[in-house]
Amino acid sequence: MEAADLIRYRGRMIYGGRARVGNLNLAAAAVAIAAVALLALFLPGNPASASTRSNLNQALNRVMKAPNGPPAISMQIVKNGHSQYYRRGVADLRTGAKPRLRMRFRIASVAKAFSGAVALNLVARGKLSLHSTIGEVLPGMLPKAKQVTLGQALHHTGGLPEYIKSKGFLNEVGNDPGAFVPPTRIISWVRGSGLTHRPGTKYEYSDTDNIVVGLMAQRVTGVRYAWQIRRLGRQIGGLTATSLPRTLRMPEPYIHGYEIEAGQQPNDVTRLVNPSGAWASGGIVSTLPNLSRFFRAYVAGRFFGQGAKARAIKRAQRHWIRGESQPAGPGNNWAGMGLFRYVTKCGVMYGHTGSFPGYRAFAASSADGKRSIAFVANAQIVPGRGSQKVNNRIRRMQVAAVCRALR
Numbered sequence: 001m002e003a004a005d006l007i008r009y010r011g012r013m014i015y016g017g018r019a020r021v022g023n024l025n026l027a028a029a030a031v032a033i034a035a036v037a038l039l040a041l042f043l044p045g046n047p048a049s050a051s052t053r054s055n056l057n058q059a060l061n062r063v064m065k066a067p068n069g070p071p072a073i074s075m076q077i078v079k080n081g082h083s084q085y086y087r088r089g090v091a092d093l094r095t096g097a098k099p100r101l102r103m104r105f106r107i108a109s110v111a112k113a114f115s116g117a118v119a120l121n122l123v124a125r126g127k128l129s130l131h132s133t134i135g136e137v138l139p140g141m142l143p144k145a146k147q148v149t150l151g152q153a154l155h156h157t158g159g160l161p162e163y164i165k166s167k168g169f170l171n172e173v174g175n176d177p178g179a180f181v182p183p184t185r186i187i188s189w190v191r192g193s194g195l196t197h198r199p200g201t202k203y204e205y206s207d208t209d210n211i212v213v214g215l216m217a218q219r220v221t222g223v224r225y226a227w228q229i230r231r232l233g234r235q236i237g238g239l240t241a242t243s244l245p246r247t248l249r250m251p252e253p254y255i256h257g258y259e260i261e262a263g264q265q266p267n268d269v270t271r272l273v274n275p276s277g278a279w280a281s282g283g284i285v286s287t288l289p290n291l292s293r294f295f296r297a298y299v300a301g302r303f304f305g306q307g308a309k310a311r312a313i314k315r316a317q318r319h320w321i322r323g324e325s326q327p328a329g330p331g332n333n334w335a336g337m338g339l340f341r342y343v344t345k346c347g348v349m350y351g352h353t354g355s356f357p358g359y360r361a362f363a364a365s366s367a368d369g370k371r372s373i374a375f376v377a378n379a380q381i382v383p384g385r386g387s388q389k390v391n392n393r394i395r396r397m398q399v400a401a402v403c404r405a406l407r
Contacts, residue, residue, distance in 0.1 A: 048407060049407075052400070052403045052404040052407050053404060055400045055403065055404075056086065056397070056400040056401055056403070056404045057086070058400075059393070059396055059397035059399075059400040059401075060073055060075075060086060060088050060397055061088070062393050062396075062397070063088075063377070063390060063393045063394055063397050064088045064089055066389050066390035066393050067262070067389060067390065068260045068261075068262055068381075068387050068389075068390055069260070069379070069381075069390045069393075070089065070258070070260065070360070070377035070378050070379035070381060070390075071089050071090050071091075071093055071256075071258055071266055071378055071379065072087070072088060072089035072090050072091050072098075072099045072255065072377070072378045073086070073087065073088045073089060073099070073375070073376075073377050074086075074087050074091070074099035074100075074101070074103065074105075074255060074288060074375070074376050075087070075288070075373070075374065075375040075376075075401065076101060076288040076289060076292055076372075076373070076374045076375075077371075077372070077373055077401060077404055077405050078292050078296070078371060078372045078405075079370075079371050079405060080370050080371065081370075083101075083289075083292075084404075085101050085288075087099040087100075089378075091103060091255040091256060091378065092255075092256045093256070093258070093266060093268070094256075094268075099255055099378075100253065101287075101288055101289065102241065102253070102287050102288070102289060103253050103254055103255045103287065104241060104250060104251055104252075104253065104254040104255070104285050104286065104287055105254060105255045105257070105285065105286070105287075105359055105361070105376045105378070106257065106275060106282075106283075106284070106285055106356045106358065106359045106361075107282075107284050107285065107286050107291065107354060107356075107359075107361045107363075107376075108278075108282045108354025108355050108356035108359055108360070108361050109207070109281065109282045109325070109326060109352060109353065109354030109355065109356075109361075110282075110284075110291065110351075110352045110353065110354040110361045110362070110363050111210070111278070111280065111281065111282050111283060111284040111354065112210045112280075112281060112282070112338060112352055112354075113294075113295065113298060113338050113339060113351065113352040113363070114229055114232075114280070114284060114294070115154075115210045115213045115214050115217070115225075115280045115281070115338060116154055116213075116298070116317070116337055116338015116339060117232055117294075117298045117303050117338065118213075118214070118217050118225065118228045118229065118232065119150060119154060119213050119216070119217055119338065120154075120303065120304060120313055120317060120337065120338065121232060121303040121304065122217055122220060122221070123150075123313055124303070124304045124305045124309060124310060124313055125305075127220045127221060128150055128216065128217070128220055129150070130149060130150055130151035130154075130316055130337075131149050131150070131151065132149060132150045132216065133146060133147055133148060133149050133150075134146055134147075134148050134149075134153075134212060134216070135147060137150075137216045137219050137220060138212070138215055138216060138219060141184075141187055141191070141215070142160070142187065142190075142191060142212070143191070144192075144193070144194050144195060145158065145159070145160055145195055145199075147199060148160060148195070148199045148212075149199070149200075150213065150216060151316065151337060152199050152200055153209040153210070153212050153213050153216075154209070154213060154337035154338050155203070155319075155321070155335065155336070155337050156203055156204060156205050156206060156209055156323060156335060157199065157200050157201070157202060157203055157204070157321070158195070158199045158200075158206075158209060159195035159196045159197040159198065159199050159201075159202070159204065160190070160195065160196075160206050160208040160209055160212065161190045161193040161194070161195070161196060161206070161208060162190075162196075162206045162207060162208060163186055163187070163189050163190045163207060163208045163211065164207050166189040166190050166193070167189070168185075168188065168189030168190075169186070169189055169277070172277065173273065173277070177272055177273045177274065178248050178271070178272070178273070178274050179274055180246050180247065180274055180276045181274065181276045181277045181279075182276070183211050183214060183215055183279045183280070184215070186208075186211050186277065186279065187208070187211060187212070187215070190208060203321050203322065203323035203335055205323065205324070205325070205326050207278070207281040207282065208281075209281075210280045210281040210282075211279055211280055211281050213280060213338075214279060214280030214281075215280075225244065225279075225280055226243070226244040229242065229244065229284075232294075232303055233294075235297075235302065235303065236293055236294070236297040236302060237293065239286070239290045239293065239294060240290075241286060241287040241289075241290045242284060242285070242286040242287075242290045242294075243284070243285050243286075244275075244279070244280075244283055244284050244285075245275055245276070245283070245285055246274075246276050247274065247276075248271040248272075248273075248274055249271070250270060250271065250285065251285065254270070254285075255359075255376065255378050256268055256270045256358070256378060257269055257270045257356075257357065257358015257359045257378050257379070257380075258358055258378055258379050259357065259358065259379070259380070260379045260380075260381070260387070266379070268358075269357045269358045270358055272357055272358070273356075273357050275356070278356065282354060282356055288374040288375075288376070289374075291361075291363040291374040292363070292365075292372040292373075292374045294363075295350075295351055295363050295364060295365040295372050295374070296365045296369040296370070296371075296372045297369060298339070298365070299339070299350045299351070299364075299365035299366070299367060299369055300365070300367075300368060300369025301313075301314045302369070316337060317336050317337045317338065317339060318336050318339070318341070319336060319337070320334040320335065320336055320341055321334065321335050322334060322335070323335030323340075324340075325340045325352055325353040325354075326353065326354075326355070327353055327354075327355055327360065327381075327382055327383060327391065328353070328395065329342045329351070329352075329353045329362060329364070329395075329398060330342045330344050330349075330362075330395055330398035330399045330401075330402055331343045331344035331345070331399060331402070332344075336350075338352075339351070339352065340352055340353075342364060342398075342402070344399045344402045344403070345399065345403070346399070346402050346403035346406050346407055347366075347402065347403075347406040347407075348366075348367070349364035349365065349366060349373065349402050349405070349406070350364055350365055350366075350367060351363050351364025351365060351373070352364070355380045355381070355382050356380065357380055358378060358379065358380060359376060359377070359378060359379070359380065360376070360377045360379065360380055360381045360382070360394065361374075361375065361376045361377075362374075362375045362376075362398055363375070364402075366405070366406065371405045371406060372405070373398075373401045373402065373405050375398070375401065377394065381394060
């Protein structure tokens, strides 16, 4: 029965008197009444729906009012095929342009979910195994990490040294932040470094993990990593606004990203750092609708095929250990393979967070892939450096968004 039919039936019940009910089978009447009651939860006048909407709007306003807050916020919530869009502030301080739903932005470490999807899709296709080691797939590239497996890299338990802390990376960003950096050069910065712990014994977030995952995917397929993302996109109707740029250029239209310092005017850093230096770990540009579509598909397991193998991959992906995404997401964080579980007072969502100069992002889906959140603020807003208050408000806002999505 369609929603419109239920509404009309409810109208007949209110105005039609008992004679209408008396002509129905009692079991059918009970089902119809239960259906109407369920529908009422989602009608615009429903107090619970109004409450979650009001709470989210208040949380968004609090973020914008915080000291050192972002110039703009843009968020999409999708519930059973219906999109809700929320925005605050200004996407371009020079022109005063407001954020729009389909504006592009740098998704930062949310990109790690894409490398998870690419890798687990290759496992499903038999091109890789979760037990494939770096030494087997990329011989000689990281000699001190040759025993680390694909599964451990996806889980952040392999102990790979963090390249963004290396002297090579710091020199690159300090001397020529706009230069293109190939992923093999990124790995060269930590090639001689030892592991931070014995593989498989400890969770430790590392951007190096996903550079390795992307290189493993390229090696076993002979296909550029960016094209593998496009291939996954075609499986779910397209990710046409998603790209992995090699230059500073941002495709139009886009949300400008800003550096926020206390007592200073916001500084536009959209084209300051070449995203190639983050590559599979954080270099993707996308939009809210593309992220929403991707996460609903990824979390629901649509890239893993069907049958026992697909179920085994999903179980491995959702072997949860205690670990936060960077920056931390809403509620209590648990790490899986290329995915985090966020446990909040309103329920559980699965996704990833990220930050990059000028941007802070978050995207997640319900387990069944029917509800999703995609969010961006156009300032990095990481804990510390005078931004703790706005960081806390962003996390509370993310919880309010989860409540809006799930309730």
